[in-house]
Amino acid sequence: MSILQGEISRRSVIAGTGALVVSFSLARAFAQEPPPATPPTPPGSLPGSLDDDRFLDSWIRIDADNSVTVFTGKAELGQGVRTALLQVAAEELELAPADIQLVTADTGRSPDEGFTAGSQSMQNSGTAIRNAAAQVRALLLAEAAKRFGVAATELKAENRSVLASDGRSLTYGELVSGQMLHVEAQPQSALKQPGTFRVMGKSLPRIDIPAKVTGAAAYVHDLRLDGMLHARVVLPPSPAAELTELETGPTEAMPGIVSVVRDGNFLAVVAEKEFQAVNAMRALAAAARWQEKETLPDQTDLPAELQRLERKVGTVAEAGVLSSNGQIFEATYTRPYQIHGSIGPSCAVAQMKPNGILDVWSHTQGVFPDRAAIAEMLAMPEDRVRVVHMEGSGCYGHNGADDAAADAALIATKLPGRPVRVQWMREQEHSWEPYGPAMLMKVRATLDDQGKIASWAYDLWSNTHSTRPGGAGALLAARHKAQPFQPKPAKLNISPSGNGDRNANPLYTIPNRRVLWHFLPDMPVRVSALRALGAYANVFAIESTIDELALMAKVDPVEFRLRHMEDPRARAVIELTAERFGWNNSQMPRNSGRGFGFARYKNLAAYLAVAVEAAVEPETGRVRVVRAVSAIDSGEIINPDGIRNQTEGGILQSISWTLYEAVAFDRTRITSTDWSSYPILRFASVPDRVDVHIVERPGEPFLGTGEAAQGPAAAAVANAIRNAIGTRLYDLPFTRERIRAAVTSSY
Structure with missing residues (x-):
């Protein structure tokens, strides 16, 4: 773990010996290969996440020893993205995936790609890495052509080397030795054509699986650092509970206890060993007295509660004029609050080092946003906080990962020098993680005399589906402090990718339609992103209605879909x-x-x-x-x-x-x-x-x-x-x- 504990910034890593400096025209280098396979990007914009981090050395590093490192701001969540990104880079760099070291989301080393969410890793990071790798390959060929005194078209890249037809060769490391690849990427890349692929399109075994199935260290839960302490938090029994009375003496006297940490409603115990922390947590929880209030909605009539909480209405889609002529189908659908159900409860490790740098290891889906939120909570400069992603046992959405990271960070600042590990208990994960929001969907559709959908009215009621950091107020520890941070107010935001309204507008051909999002800014139950956001319930409601309309039209459901597509x-x-x-x-x-x-x-x-x-x-x-x-x-x-x-x-x-x-x-x-x-x-x-x-x-x-x-x-x-x-x-x-x-x- 030495590299994780070192004071390394991304730029300091990149600036080491051996990244490529370009002293020739990029345009000429890129022009020496076939035209790109992807459509041209708009002038001034770059493909995928390259548009946000435009220098090639943010994505690709080649050292003098011929080692190759690829950087991504995306996190492995179990979706296999590490394997896929390695394949993309290996294909364009003409080497084997095993020859690449892949660095994933790390505020000290990787580009800032925000959250790993919305099924956008390959669209954004994969596209960026593929184009960056293709441009690096073109630069290597151009540099070799200059040294060999031949045209780049007479050379080929293979196995981390550039080969000439006469047998001469130079390794990538020899071509870049002592230089930097700090050059802005170009809008167009000479991407390899599908018929020439060696690695892309093949079922490469996932590199993250062996450790997971053999019991090796695979998750942040498995991380063990020298001198590490174990902490457990005592979360309030309910969302509005206030800690009114606490006797800490008996808990502090228990074997192995290092500290009891209290800051307002934030309460934690720290011990030398994990089970000591668990026992102390239970004792401390039994000693705490809380004042509770009824703040949750009436679950027996949740649809009425959702409609009562409506404060604003946004138009998702509108076309034509709604009509009641023809056969009418009306229905109301509901979705409850649902959890992520991560098999491993949320976990994080943090260490406040003597030099004032706070290191945090977390299975967060957004290391940069989480760093900003933790820094705000602790009143620290962002550049004094480093968040490193490590996989967690279960995710796909905004679960308790960011909260556990904040817990560990807050406790670590109270006990500088030693790493502090925090893991939630099962009941804490179920009770306190942000849930997928409850939803209410109402549909009114009409069929014309030809059995086609003539009119479609769709209304949905829901909170926002993302409260990710997003500021310190998104973190439970920050909310529970004596000087609490408040969550940012939820806002209605309708965008092409959608939120609660994701997939609320059917893809089918319907001449007259209106889709409305009845927005609930108040969130009596803590909510955030659960996999697919609103698409899960919206597609369920839409496709259920499509089947009922097919029955009304006396048409096979598949044929009915095809008639409208x-x-x-x-x-x-x-x-x-x-x-x-x-x-x-x-x-x-x-x-x-x-x-x-x-x-x-x-x-x-x-x-x-x-x-x-x-x-x-x-x-x-x-x-x-x-x-x-x-x-x-x-x-x-x-x-x-x-x-x-x-x-x-x-x-x-x-x-x-x-x-x-x-x-x-x-x-x-x-x-x-x-x-x-x-x-x-x-x-x-x-x-x-x-x-x-x-x-x-x-x-x-x-x-x-x-x-x-x-x-x-x-x-x-x-x-x-x-x-x-x-x-x-x-x-x-x-x-x-x-x-x-x-x-x-x-x-």
């Missing part, structure tokens, strides 16, 4: 899914059904369709998805197996949300604090098969994959249940109680 890439995934599933209108076995769902994530990322077969047990209400078949188009393929991993995982996660998951609470406290009160999909309920078919799009831009499956999978399950029992369910999740009630009502 002009986008050829969307049509392709719909048709491929139906074909590979064996979609037909034959009679299903009793209590079994088939269902279909489609969406283009954010209407600008990956296209995905999924068909499922589900079986319902009327007596118990149990639903089991027997098989799922999906097709996805996510642009240029880097790692086919990685795309399948992400899509399979997204389908399974969506099945879990759709059939099991809902936060429970009373007017004061969260009550779903463990896996019994918050059930998730278990192995016995996993489908027999999940098949993912990838549409090849060579030369097309990368599209986000990681969050494309959640909405379509939920809709497909809902539609399969409707097909099996003849009754539509509108309220997520489809628990056994709700299934039994629906079956009873249909008899």
Whole structure:
């Protein structure tokens, strides 16, 4: 861990011996290869995240010893991005992935790429690295051409060397020795053509998996530093609780206790050993007296509560004139609060060093925003705080990672010199992580006399779906201090990528439409980004409605979708899914059904369709998805197996949300604090098969994959249940109680 503990800035690393200096025209170097495969970027802008960090040495480093380092501001969250980014860099640099050291999100070394979120790692960082690597390759060829006295077109890059036809060669390290690659990138790159790929498009085994399956150190939870202390926080029992009385003496006298830390409502215990900290935490929690208030909404009528909290309405989309002429379908759908359910509770390590530098190791999804929030909380300059990403055991959204990092940072400043490790308990993770917001969706659609959708009115009620740092007020530790930081006010913000309104505007051809977001700035339950944001519930509602309209029109659901879809890439995934599933209108076995769902994530990322077969047990209400078949188009393929991993995982996660998951609470406290009160999909309920078919799009831009499956999978399950029992369910999740009630009502 010595490199992590050193005082290294990104620029000081880059400025070491051996980065390439350019003393020739970039334009001439880039012009010596075929034209780029990607569309031209607008004048002055650079591809992907290069536009935010425009110098090549922010992304690629080549040293005199011929070692190659690639930098990304994105974090590995289990989505396999490290492997995919290595493949991109290796392809354009003409070397093996194993020859590259990849540095991920680290405020001391990597470019600032904000959050790893929204399925944008390949779109932004992958695009930046690919173009930077291609430009570095062109520069190496140009430099070698100058030294050899030949045209660059007569040379080839291979295995970290540039080779001439006459047998002469120079290694990358020899070409760049003693120089710097501090030059601004160009808008156009001589990218390799798909037919020449050696690494991209191949299923390279993920580099993060071996340690995870062999029990080696893989996560921040596994990090052990010399002299490390163990801390546990005592979180309030409810959101509005105030600490009124505390006797610390008995806890401080327990074996191994180093300190009890209190700052207002922030309370923690520090010990030499982990279980000593756990025992002391429990003793301290029992000694604390809290004053609690009823501040949570009425869960028994959550839709009414959401409508009551509405403060502003934003127009997401509007076209034509709404009409009531024709057959009308109206429905109201709901989604509860849901948790991330990270298998490993949030964890972080922090150390306040003698030189005044605070190092933090965290599984945050945004090291730079988290650094800013922690620095604000501690009144420290940002450049005195370094946040290094390490993987966490479970994420996909804004879970408790940033909070645990803030806990560790605050405690470490009280005990300078020794590293401090903080890990939350299971009940703390369930009770205090930011939840995926509850949502209410109302749809009113009409069919014309040709069986086409003529009018579409869609209204959704929801909070913001992202309160990520975002300032110290996004951190629990900062909120609980004696001088507390307040969260930034939530604002209605409608953008192309969406938030709570993500995927609220159907991709289908509908001449008259209006989509409104009824915005709730007040958040009585703590909320933030859960995988796919609003797309999960919006696609569920839209695609459930599409199936009902198809029934009204007496048209097969797949055919109905195709009749309303002009986008050829969307049509392709719909048709491929139906074909590979064996979609037909034959009679299903009793209590079994088939269902279909489609969406283009954010209407600008990956296209995905999924068909499922589900079986319902009327007596118990149990639903089991027997098989799922999906097709996805996510642009240029880097790692086919990685795309399948992400899509399979997204389908399974969506099945879990759709059939099991809902936060429970009373007017004061969260009550779903463990896996019994918050059930998730278990192995016995996993489908027999999940098949993912990838549409090849060579030369097309990368599209986000990681969050494309959640909405379509939920809709497909809902539609399969409707097909099996003849009754539509509108309220997520489809628990056994709700299934039994629906079956009873249909008899």
